[in-house]
Amino acid sequence: MTPLKTYLQSRCRQVDAALNRFLPAASVKPPTIHKAMRYSLFAGGKRLRPILCLAAAEACGGREADAMPLACAVECIHTYSLIHDDLPCMDNDDFRRGKPTSHKVFGEGIAVLAGDALLTIAFEIVAKARGKGRYTVADLTTEVARASGSLFLVAGQVMDLLCEGKKVSHSQLRYIHERKTSALLTCSIRLGGMSAGASSAQLRHLTDFGYNLGMAFQVIDDILDATQTSEQLGKTAGKDAKAGKATYPSILGMERARAEADRYTQAAVKAIAALGPKAARLEQLADYLLKRQK
Amino acid sequence: MTPLKTYLQSRCRQVDAALNRFLPAASVKPPTIHKAMRYSLFAGGKRLRPILCLAAAEACGGREADAMPLACAVECIHTYSLIHDDLPCMDNDDFRRGKPTSHKVFGEGIAVLAGDALLTIAFEIVAKARGKGRYTVADLTTEVARASGSLFLVAGQVMDLLCEGKKVSHSQLRYIHERKTSALLTCSIRLGGMSAGASSAQLRHLTDFGYNLGMAFQVIDDILDATQTSEQLGKTAGKDAKAGKATYPSILGMERARAEADRYTQAAVKAIAALGPKAARLEQLADYLLKRQK
Numbered sequence: 001m002t003p004l005k006t007y008l009q010s011r012c013r014q015v016d017a018a019l020n021r022f023l024p025a026a027s028v029k030p031p032t033i034h035k036a037m038r039y040s041l042f043a044g045g046k047r048l049r050p051i052l053c054l055a056a057a058e059a060c061g062g063r064e065a066d067a068m069p070l071a072c073a074v075e076c077i078h079t080y081s082l083i084h085d086d087l088p089c090m091d092n093d094d095f096r097r098g099k100p101t102s103h104k105v106f107g108e109g110i111a112v113l114a115g116d117a118l119l120t121i122a123f124e125i126v127a128k129a130r131g132k133g134r135y136t137v138a139d140l141t142t143e144v145a146r147a148s149g150s151l152f153l154v155a156g157q158v159m160d161l162l163c164e165g166k167k168v169s170h171s172q173l174r175y176i177h178e179r180k181t182s183a184l185l186t187c188s189i190r191l192g193g194m195s196a197g198a199s200s201a202q203l204r205h206l207t208d209f210g211y212n213l214g215m216a217f218q219v220i221d222d223i224l225d226a227t228q229t230s231e232q233l234g235k236t237a238g239k240d241a242k243a244g245k246a247t248y249p250s251i252l253g254m255e256r257a258r259a260e261a262d263r264y265t266q267a268a269v270k271a272i273a274a275l276g277p278k279a280a281r282l283e284q285l286a287d288y289l290l291k292r293q294k
Numbered sequence: 295m296t297p298l299k300t301y302l303q304s305r306c307r308q309v310d311a312a313l314n315r316f317l318p319a320a321s322v323k324p325p326t327i328h329k330a331m332r333y334s335l336f337a338g339g340k341r342l343r344p345i346l347c348l349a350a351a352e353a354c355g356g357r358e359a360d361a362m363p364l365a366c367a368v369e370c371i372h373t374y375s376l377i378h379d380d381l382p383c384m385d386n387d388d389f390r391r392g393k394p395t396s397h398k399v400f401g402e403g404i405a406v407l408a409g410d411a412l413l414t415i416a417f418e419i420v421a422k423a424r425g426k427g428r429y430t431v432a433d434l435t436t437e438v439a440r441a442s443g444s445l446f447l448v449a450g451q452v453m454d455l456l457c458e459g460k461k462v463s464h465s466q467l468r469y470i471h472e473r474k475t476s477a478l479l480t481c482s483i484r485l486g487g488m489s490a491g492a493s494s495a496q497l498r499h500l501t502d503f504g505y506n507l508g509m510a511f512q513v514i515d516d517i518l519d520a521t522q523t524s525e526q527l528g529k530t531a532g533k534d535a536k537a538g539k540a541t542y543p544s545i546l547g548m549e550r551a552r553a554e555a556d557r558y559t560q561a562a563v564k565a566i567a568a569l570g571p572k573a574a575r576l577e578q579l580a581d582y583l584l585k586r587q588k
Binding site for chain 2: 024028029030032033034037080084087089090107108109110112113115116117119120121123124126127128136137138139141142144145146148149150151154155157158159161162
């Protein structure tokens with residue numbers, strides 16, 4: 001197996017090249033919107049969701065070309081959600097991935113529209129995927145729309161907004177993290193499986209894996225926000241505490257938060273044991289995400 | 295043929311019932327977002343786009359049940375675009391259809407998210423449609439995503455924002471209207487045809503009809519904004535002039551603006567002549583839109 005670092009770099013390049021093909025050029029009229037879409041999409045993201053999508057396809061014996069449109073669609077949705085989350089009427093954040101946020105560069109109106117356009121193009125890209133085995137393009141579209149809609153991704157952001165400055169219980173925080181983070185991660189992984197025509201048992205294992213990995217990922221995000229500097233993170237550190245936002249460390253304490261992250265990671269690894277040696281890369285990615293420092 | 299008024303009322307009721315079925319109930323968690331989505335979606339819109347979609351299906355011999363999900367999807371997209379257009383960072387409008395706008399009722403953050411959720415659910419609803427004849431669900435999804443994306447609906451809003459307070463030429467204004475209004479109207483009509491398995495010639499006629507009807511509709515909107523009161527319109531009147539926005543009357547003068555609206559309407563009617571007697575309702579709708587007072 002290629003070393004993880006090489007694998008991640010190579011996947012990042014492939015995903016960037018595919019995104020570049022799917023997006024209109026920055027010069028296409030009106031250039032302002034295409035520049036804004038590309039500014040946030042190519043701001044140095046880790047491409048975690050697309051890479052998990054591709055690795056899940058691999059774990060089910062699928063082809064990269066079949067998974068790539070889905071991987072790119074999820075990245076467009078992730079980027080749209082960051083642009084809108086950073087708006088002054090939401091989290092009001094000035095930096096993201098070490099660069100000024102969209103509304104700081106383009107103004108609020110264009111930032112709203114750049115998010116809207118990225119969300120919209122995600123579905124245009126999904127429609128370029130082919131159905132596979134039991135899964136039709138309608139199934140793939142439904143998968144993406146549900147994970148991104150008012151019951152999951154948007155629901156998480158709504159609860160996050162409504163809970164700001166309030167006392168939040170462990171179960172409320174779990175509800176937010178399940179929807180804001182875990183749902184779209186799970187969706188990327190399921191889409192990878194679906195692009196490979198996964199059996200219903202395989203898809204169930206991938207779903208368990210995605211849920212637990214997503215939860216581990218968010219708990220670690222909370223921990224890093226509280227312990228790292230802004231330079232290390234490339235975004236404003238300590239902003240959760242400053243915004244009066246509940247986090248795993250603030251509710252459970254740092255030690256129990258770390259234990260939760262470990263527990264979720266172990267559950268994730270266990271969930272894909274049944275997928276056999278082809279899932280080795282997914283396991284390695286889960287381990288890597290637990291140990292990350294940014 | 296049923297009288298137009300009866301037809302419009304009955305279609306409105308059917309569309310409202312279908313939208314009600316497609317949307318999560320207001321009580322579904324988190325209720326805030328579902329209330330906000332429903333507040334704007336059921337604020338008394340004329341359901342013009344869904345009705346045109348259903349009439350276009352009828353003109354091509356299609357079934358209402360096949361067109362209805364597409365009709366509803368377009369209405370969700372239209373409503374999302376109104377919510378985002380009304381935001382303080384865009385047109386900053388306090389009233390719409392005689393009621394306070396979403397951000398006045400729910401706050402800006404929830405208004406942004408309600409728009410996002412309506413845009414997202416539109417694609418979930420498209421995925422419930424069935425492909426017909428030469429058109430697959432992927433074709434239907436692509437049709438909706440293109441008309442709503444950075445080359446059309448979003449492009450129109452971007453240019454509208456960027457042109458505010460500037461001197462705008464007739465051709466720039468036409469560019470904005472083509473994208474902000476005509477593209478989604480044309481899309482509704484084409485989707486109706488596609489749901490009926492329209493031939494490529496039929497689809498070409500519907501496209502010409504949609505373009506010209508959409509342009510006529512927007513020119514008349516400009517005229518009404520300048521000549522009617524807020525009470526008559528159910529939204530802030532005279533706001534184009536106040537915002538320093540170019541309109542057909544402000545660029546061409548009222549008389550030439552009216553002549554443009556007539557010209558577009560006649561071109562629309564001419565475009566569907568080839569569809570024969572089944573298109574009588576589409577022709578009647580075009581005539582009705584030209585003579586409307588709000």
